[in-house]
Amino acid sequence: MTTPLPKKLVRGSSSGVAIMAVFDLLGRKWNMRIMWELNSDPLSFRGLQERCDGMSPSVLNTRIKQLTEAELVFTTSEGYKLTTLGLSLMNTLNPLRDWAADWEEKISK
Amino acid sequence: MTTPLPKKLVRGSSSGVAIMAVFDLLGRKWNMRIMWELNSDPLSFRGLQERCDGMSPSVLNTRIKQLTEAELVFTTSEGYKLTTLGLSLMNTLNPLRDWAADWEEKISK
DNA sequence: TAGTCCGCTACGAAATAAGTAGCGATATTA
DNA sequence: TAATATCGCTACTTATTTCGTAGCGGACTA
Numbered sequence: 276m277t278t279p280l281p282k283k284l285v286r287g288s289s290s291g292v293a294i295m296a297v298f299d300l301l302g303r304k305w306n307m308r309i310m311w312e313l314n315s316d317p318l319s320f321r322g323l324q325e326r327c328d329g330m331s332p333s334v335l336n337t338r339i340k341q342l343t344e345a346e347l348v349f350t351t352s353e354g355y356k357l358t359t360l361g362l363s364l365m366n367t368l369n370p371l372r373d374w375a376a377d378w379e380e381k382i383s384k
Numbered sequence: 385m386t387t388p389l390p391k392k393l394v395r396g397s398s399s400g401v402a403i404m405a406v407f408d409l410l411g412r413k414w415n416m417r418i419m420w421e422l423n424s425d426p427l428s429f430r431g432l433q434e435r436c437d438g439m440s441p442s443v444l445n446t447r448i449k450q451l452t453e454a455e456l457v458f459t460t461s462e463g464y465k466l467t468t469l470g471l472s473l474m475n476t477l478n479p480l481r482d483w484a485a486d487w488e489e490k491i492s493k
Numbered sequence: 494t495a496g497t498c499c500g501c502t503a504c505g506a507a508a509t510a511a512g513t514a515g516c517g518a519t520a521t522t523a
Numbered sequence: 524t525a526a527t528a529t530c531g532c533t534a535c536t537t538a539t540t541t542c543g544t545a546g547c548g549g550a551c552t553a
Contacts (some may be wrong), residue, residue, distance in 0.1 A: 282430060293484035298416045304510070307407045320531050326546095331511045336532060346491060367479040374476045375402035378469060382455060413541070429500050440542050445501060 300345060305330060305338050307368070310347065310357065314365040319354040409454060414439055414447050414479070419456065419466065423474040428463040 301307050305327060312318060312326040324335055339355065342348040347361035357365065410416050414436060421427060421435040433444055448464065451457040456470035466474065 288534065293488040294420070294481050297484045298420070302411060302413050302416050304411050307411050308404070311403070311407070319492070321529085331513090333512085333534085334510055337510095338391060354429070360490060364483060366486070367483045371406060371475040372403050374473060375406045378401035381407065381433065381469060425550060430498090440544090442503080442543085446541095460522065 298342065299379070303338075303341075305334065309335075309338055309342065310361060310365055311368075313348065313355055313357050314362070317351065317354045317356040323355060409450070409491050412447075412450075414443060418444075418447055418451065418479075419470060419474055422434065422457065423471070426460065426463040426465040433463060465483055 308327055309323065312323060318326060320332070320335070320339075324330060324332060327335070339348060342361070343350070346358055347364060349358050350356075367380055417436055418432065421432060427435060429441070429444070429448075433439055433441060436444070448457060451470070452459070455467055456473060457464055458467050459465075
């Protein structure tokens with residue numbers, strides 16, 4: 276039988292807890308994409324849906340709720356927008372664009 | 385009936401394709417976490433599993449294959465390690481740690 | 494030879510995402 | 524004012540992904 280693994284491992288310190296929450300949030304389909312699209316423009320529900328390859332409205336709805344709860348997105352009369360916190364996240368994620376281009380180039384040989 | 389949405393929207397240019405692939409890869413449960421852990425140390429299969437809260441070995445196995453395919457991870461006699469490409473990705477993702485701390489602070493009020 | 498640990502696989506159950514129809518509200522047009 | 528259209532969003536079913544667990548075959552050890 277497989278050795279039971281401890282469910283939680285005591286790590287070096289309390290640091291590293293916050294980043295795990297970020298991984299939980301961003302490591303879910305569509306969340307990064309939605310924020311990326313909102314970083315360009317504020318968008319309506321259906322507009323966001325179109326930009327995100329026609330993703331399911333049911334999922335979009337739960338994503339918006341999550342991101343709103345996380346204070347990264349909020350609703351206005353002109354549609355959904357990033358909060359200051361959301362904008363700052365997209366700023367830290369911005370270098371990903373260049374990395375991605377580099378990666379694609381090297382991967383495709 | 386719901387208006388059919390166009391499955392693909394013509395965007396401004398060819399730029400932005402690579403970043404979508406990155407979102408696909410990183411927007412999957414465990415992928416960021418695995419790379420984060422490997423950025424600290426090279427780890428064995430079971431070691432990686434422990435660090436990742438005892439995640440299922442079946443999922444871990446498919447993740448390792450994906451990340452290897454993406455040339456972000458490779459296998460050595462001492463365990464799994466990040467490639468140069470993988471290291472550079474973690475470098476661009478590094479500011480996330482600080483952002484996460486900031487976010488947690490503001491969120492918990 | 495028997496015991497232990499390893500990377501990894503198989504497989505059923507649970508959770509998440511996709512896909513589609515359509516409701517109620519508001520806006521627009523006839 | 525009535526018909527039409529569009530909106531955000533919900534309710535459902537189906538498909539895909541992830542989880543949890545048992546355990547195989549190989550390498551090492553006693």
